[in-house]
Amino acid sequence: MLEKTGVPTPAQVEAVKPSPERLTEGPVVIVECFQEIPCDPCYTACKRGGFLPFADINDLPRMDFAKCNGCGICIGACPGLAVFVVDETYAEDKALLMIPWEFLPVPEEGNMVKGLNREGDVLADVEVKKVRSAGSHNQTSILTLIVPKKYAHDIRSIRVD
Amino acid sequence: MNKAEILVIGSGPAGLKASLSAADQGAGVTLVERDPFLGGQLVKQTHMFFGSKEQYASERGFKIAEKLTAAAEEHPGVRVLKGAAALGYYDDNVVTLELKGRVLPVSYDAMIMATGAQENTLMFPNCDLPGIYGAGAVQTLMNVYGVLPGKRVAMLGAGNIGVIVSYQLLQAGVEVPAIIEAAPEIGAYHVHASKVRRMGVPIYTSQTVVSAHGSDALEKIIMVELDDSWQPVPDTERELDVDVLCIAVGLTPLTEILFQAGCEIAYIPELGGHVPRRSAVMETSVANIYIAGDVSGIEEASAAMVEGTIAGLTAAFNLGYGRDSYEQKIAAANLELDALRKGPTGEKIRTGLQNLKKTGEVRQ
Incomplete structure (x- = not known):
């Protein structure tokens, strides 16, 4: 499916999710990288050991979720824009979701935007809680969104109307 | 006539790296670019690059172009000729350029062709x-x-x-x-x-x-x-x-001048069509002509940069520069190339290179 449509299967998405226990402990990274390509900046970006060492640059990222504090530094380092951070502890029925964003306009904090799934369909209106730059040498923005908890693992992009 | 010790044709990722690696070894490089700016296709690449730190992973292509362009223009060993199109090859190591409406013959001791590819x-x-x-x-x-x-x-x-x-x-x-x-x-x-x-x-x-x-x-x-x-x-x-x-249906290597120079060419579909036969260190079958980047087979910019490094080091070495550090630097570059080509997405290029090798050893 991924190789025909660009959309990963539910099984692929499930396989890279942290455990339910880890998700209840606070923000944690989710890396939706399913194809072995020659690329390793996620591993070199993380100074906490959250990414296990690459034996080969073509390896898929393998995680040590216990060492990840959800800082999101790897989000801006990933050329494939395949890294997200989810914090399910934010509120009863809301989660925080960090996504990379490379379009104009860059929304402002407090803006309401459309939350899109992996196929670009609108799932919900979501609030932009925080906007930060991925770094002085990197034009990617990192958005923190307040999303319905039930969509924390489905919303992966936004549309600014 | 204008003389170039090492003449590099094309200033994309391969040509820039070839120029810098040869000049770092002490050779005099003349870098020729058809466009009014250096960088080749890199200047249009607004996305972050893949690869590893050595190939500037996570940096955007045009930023890599800025870095390499500044390094080439500031390098005392690199003379840059922009707006100069290579027209043709002549015997006795001469290439003619078109520069500001005039034809300019340049003779070289070694030439690195990094002309890239054209779209299908x-x-x-x-x-x-x-x-x-x-x-x-x-x-x-x-x-x-x-x-x-x-x-x-x-x-x-x-x-x-x-x-x-x-x-x-x-x-x-x-x-x-x-x-x-x-x-x-x-x-x-x-x-x-x-x-x-x-x-x-x-x-x-x-x-x-x-x-x-x-x-x-x-x-x-x-x-x-x-x-x-x-x-x-x-x-x-x-x-x-x-x-x-x-x-966007693929690319074909730009090999015209290499054909003209008499380089042995093989048809290898996995590499994008007609490509020059070459040694492991990017020498063609014609003495003192080297290749790097898409002209040697369609591949990612990361690989083009490493090939450029290898071609530049080898051209300099064969002119007597960098004798002490050559083996070590080539070994490091080969490790990078092998890593880039090792995974499933490198299968096509690996097959193509094997098929090219089957056409025989390259001897200058």
Whole structure:
């Protein structure tokens, strides 16, 4: 499916999710990288050991979720824009979701935007809680969104109307 | 006559790295570029690059171009000639350039060809209507000159170029109603495909464009589904209204001058067509002519940079420079290249290089 449509299967998405226990402990990274390509900046970006060492640059990222504090530094380092951070502890029925964003306009904090799934369909209106730059040498923005908890693992992009 | 110790033709990732690595070893380099700026295709690449730190992973292509261009222009060992097109090869190590309307012959001790590749196109009825572009042209319009190519653009080809240019079109505010790919699977890195898909762009595999329509310019295309043998499936034709069709169906190495110089050439489809036979350190079959980058086989820019390094080091070494450090630097570069080509996405290039090798050893 991924190789025909660009959309990963539910099984692929499930396989890279942290455990339910880890998700209840606070923000944690989710890396939706399913194809072995020659690329390793996620591993070199993380100074906490959250990414296990690459034996080969073509390896898929393998995680040590216990060492990840959800800082999101790897989000801006990933050329494939395949890294997200989810914090399910934010509120009863809301989660925080960090996504990379490379379009104009860059929304402002407090803006309401459309939350899109992996196929670009609108799932919900979501609030932009925080906007930060991925770094002085990197034009990617990192958005923190307040999303319905039930969509924390489905919303992966936004549309600014 | 103008003399160049090492003449490098083309200033894309391969040519820039070749120039810098040869000059760092102490050789005198003349770097020739047809465009008025250095960087080749890198200048149009607004996305972050893959690879590893050694190949500037996570940096955007145009930023890599800025870095390498500054390094080349500031290097005392590199003379840069911009706006100079290589015209042809002559015996006794001479290449003619066209510079400011004049023909300039340059003689060299060694030459590194880093001319890159040209885009392939497709033939179908009305494929010459205004509004039908190569993906490289669309990138040049948008990212070099700031000109929007159209309002609603269909992309033909879901390789890395097709999908990346689609993403750049979206960033420029252009609607992309379809990415169309004749092959049954997406050729691009899947992460690239996912990032356009989640912006709502559908990717249609096993489909192609059979004709274009419009009175003065493109108004619509006709798409069709393809069966397992790539033949149109009857009654699956449908129309799509677009004002631009962008064609991204592969690249062909630019080998004309190497043909002219008498370099042995082999036809290796996996490498993009006709490519020069070469040694492991990028020597062609003609003495003192080296190659690097897409002219030696279509591959990613990361690999082109490493090939450039290898060609530059070897050309310098054969002229007597960097004798002490050569082996060690080549070994390090080979490790990088092997790593880049090792995974499943490197299979095509590995097959191509094996098939090229089967044509025999290169002897100068």
